[in-house]
Amino acid sequence: MALQTAAEIRALIARHKRWDVIFGIIGILCLAIGLLTFVTLFVDMLLDGYTRLKPEFFTEFPSRRAGQAGILSAWIGTTMVMIVTAVVAVPLGVAAGIYLEEYAPSNWMTHVIEINISNLAGVPSIVYGLLALGLFVYQFGLGQSVATAGLTLALLILPVVIVATREAIRAIPGAIREAAYALGATKWQVVQGHILPYSTGGILTGVIIGMARAIGETAPIITVGALTFIAFLPPSPVGAEFPFLSFEWLKSPFTVMPIQIFNWTSRPDPAFQANAAAAGFILVFMTLAMNGMAIWLRYRIRRNIKW
DSSP: OHHHHHHHHHHHHHHHHHHHHHHHHHHHHHHHHHHHHHHHHHHHHHHHHGGGOSHHHHHSOOOSSGGGOOOHHHHHHHHHHHHHHHHHHHHHHHHHHHIIIIISOSSHHHHHHHHHHHHHTTSOHHHHHHHHIIIIIIISOOOSSHHHHHHHHHHHHHHHHHHHHHHHHHTSOHHHHHHHHHTTOOHHHHIIIIIHHHHHHHHHHHHHHHHHHHHTOOHHHHHTTOOSOOOSOOOOSBOSSTTOBOOGGGGSOOOOHHHHHHHHHTSOOHHHHHHHHHHHHHHHHHHHHHHHHHHHHHHHHHHHOOO
16 A cells, blocks of 8 residues: 555655646747747847948937938937936836835725726827826826926836835835834834845846836827927937926927837838838837846846845
8 A cells, every 4th residue: 555655655746747848848948939020120120220220320310211210319319318217207106115115004094095006007199198298298288298208107106116125125024124113223224224225136127127118118108299200309408507407308399219110110212111120120229228237237236235
């Protein structure tokens, strides 16, 4: 009986090991298919647009002549919109995440807020565009400006930043909090001296991934009035007179990289298709660079932390 039981156990273990191997093979195949698809599209964009990847492509305005068209206004507009997005979304998202995780009482209202934040992270981006159109453009009178676009994308990534902040804080062992409280630290001292330093890697990762999502969004930007063709730059944020800062650029019309790509892909001329491929390659490269920076920062910060 004992021998039969041992044989059955060995057979059960062998069967489960076979399923582990099968699942591993299926996972590798799925990863290979996804990775191969991405690499194929990435290389295809590079082959189609490599002739346009020259310094002039970054320093010229869009033009009706494909050979003279560039992405100057698009990449500068993207940079300015991302600055507004980061300035608004990062402090609000991190502060909200810290409050919900460390300060908020555990009651039905907090649970409702947490559920809605998680749901908002999956809402289609066009919904945020419609909300921003009614709120920022018509209600607040900000118009079709850089400020409106930045605030719209800030709303879009705010749930992502909040969720990433909470998950990073939850990963910190409770013993660290208990040790700090045992030494007489206040809640804010615990948050400032222990929670934030140890969770910085996870928070930065969530922020950069959210920004990488925002940089490629098209639907909400179109909804709030991004221009498809613009041959001028917003005013400089640096002024000639004291206090040497100007915020007129926040009120300026704008365009961004996804809108410029959309404009070029809608034209039948193959030369514009090459421009779109080159701009798409640059946009994907920027997104990959941001994700790579998130991975590097997380690794660097975690390596320097001494538990």
